[in-house]
């Protein structure tokens with residue numbers, strides 16, 4: 001399976017720094033047989049696109065979207081607006097949006113559907129908090145979040161969804177989830193995907209891991225069966241480090 005590797009800058013890098021990051025990343029040696037994307041703040045999309053020109057590596061990604069095409073939704077950005085920048089990937093349901101901005105499972109589902117209709121690959125994030133994990137609720141949380149997000153999605157749409165397992169306690173904490181533990185959750189996600197979309201999609205769907213991934217631990221994830229890529233936050237802010245992660249994940 002082709003690896004899916006996505007940088008998530010979060011709320012870092014306005015247009016000036018975004019352009020510099022893209023130029024520095026493009027100077028690095030990058031694997032060709034992996035899908036590499038960079039999710040930038042909305043205000044930096046234009047600068048990132050200008051620095052990228054027609055280049056498709058990395059693919060340009062957004063960090064969030066609204067599900068309507070247009071309307072009275074102050075502060076929001078629609079899938080068609082993202083299309084104008086050539087955005088081909090968009091994160092939805094990141095835990096920071098679920099837990100800080102109170103996004104619901106239903107909103108995440110609507111966003112994923114709207115993106116797919118616009119031909120933009122939704123990267124759907126799911127994951128349990130530390131408290132939920134300690135109470136043994138991991139599977140229930142994953143199931144609720146995932147089913148709400150994928151039930152109305154087309155399994156064989158032109159922009160097949162990527163699922164990101166991101167345990168909230170591992171994000172930005174420097175305490176990554178052990179690859180073997182992530183694998184168990186990935187297997188469970190595959191089961192749910194198979195039940196919802198059909199058995200064919202069990203193996204066709206890319207399920208990636210996110211949470212304190214860096215250049216030192218990337219290898220362990222990539223040698224774990226069932227982990228098809230990574231979502232990298234903090235360690236992606238340095239273009240050379242993210243490039244190193246990409247090269248380690250998909251050696252030429």
Ligand code: PGA
Nearest residue numbers: 171172211212232233234
């Ligand atoms: P992190 O963030 O790599 O800094 O833990 C991951 C994420 O954005 O979910």
